[in-house]
Amino acid sequence: MSLQQQITTEFQQRFNQLPTFVVRAPGRVNLIGEHTDYNEGFVLPMTINRSMWIALRPRDDQKVIISSLDFPDFADFSLDEIIHGESWDEYVRGMAWVLQTEGYHLQGWEGILASDIPVGAGLSSSAALELSVARAFWAISRWDWNPTKMALAAQRTENEWLGLKSGIMDQMISSNGKEDHVLLIDCRDLTSQLIPLPEGVSVVVLDTASRRSLIDSAYNERVTQCKLASDFFGVVALRDIPLAILETRSVGLDALIRRRARHVVTENNRTLQAAEAMQAGDAIKLGQLMNASHLSLRDDYEVSSEELNTMVEIADSQPGCFGARMTGAGFGGCAVALVQNSSAPSFADEVAVAYQEQTGFQPYVYICHPTNGAELVEG
Ligand code: GLA
Secondary structure: OOHHHHHHHHHHHHHOOOOOEEEEEEEEEEOOOOOOHHHOOEEOEEEEEEEEEEEEEEOOOOEEEEEEOOOOOOEEEEOOOOOOOOOOHHHHHHHHHHHHHOOOOOOOEEEEEEEOOOOOOOOOHHHHHHHHHHHHHHHHHOOOOOHHHHHHHHHHHHHHHOOOOOOOHHHHHHHHOOOOEEEEEEOOOOOEEEEEOOOOEEEEEEEOOOOOOOHHHHHHHHHHHHHHHHHHHOOOOHHHOOHHHHHHOOOOOOHHHHHHHHHHHHHHHHHHHHHHHHHOOOHHHHHHHHHHHHHHHHHOOOOOOHHHHHHHHHHHOOOOEEEEEEOOOOOOOEEEEEEEHHHHHHHHHHHHHHHHHHHOOOOEEEEEOOOOOOEEEEO
């Protein structure tokens, strides 16, 4: 049974009627352009066919009551006075708070939520939760849905309600994604361009099954280091630094900060080249850029991990693999590989066996297809 069917059945049993609306928002995998979004640079993510689903019906009052098929605790709060919660409902409360402060009309609702995006794997389950909640409120009130504005509202939830300094990539792709396409996003002006995935290639997500707990502080530290570098060069963001300037005018810049900056500057270049390669259907070039991105994240940005490096090495050594790299914030979570279609199933099996042999962790492997961004599915 699909997740959509499961929440619909569960809804029917609990409320004795069919849901008025069913909405969904997808997770994402980033093909290239890592740790560039908060430097106002370029990213090239795609949605995956794993989503957060919500089945709901409006209430006559201002209460929001949601149960989850995945977690025992409920979200139960009033839109009249939104206060902090204690678990996953923080994302729901935060999103409602932001939408309200931005002047959107919100009405109460109740429903059921379920997801097949693994939590903490770097596949943006939080952005999917935020965007599906926004779609749920929208389904009732029908304001003018602008995917980029909704992504910004979701990012405010992360930044202002949850206190995380995350960039805009995850929310942009979860709201603006399109079936069979990847999205080149300019994180300075938030313009974006849909590019079809080249024919004959599969995107395979390789979850190392390892998680790091210090990720938030390490992420925030990288954000601060990039700011130090852009201040050194007197620019608004590292996006504005050409590689030649970094190479010739960084006397006096701390060596560690210089390496961080080098990752961002070279990654921006790689991302633009990757978009071109993708448009030309050049999977070989794309794969090479992904490999180079991994090395830069491993050596200059230092956000990879032993498990991620092992996974990438194993993936790269398989027949039919064009390239592989860690994806998302890093320190654990997932790698992504670009693989020839016909090799994808055997690639998935071989990598899983080899990785488990070498690390003792049982990995999860997903062959992914890009789906639409946050949308109303029923109602
Ligand atoms: C996390 C953040 C994104 C982005 C990536 C790294 O997923 O939420 O904004 O910075 O890390 O590219």
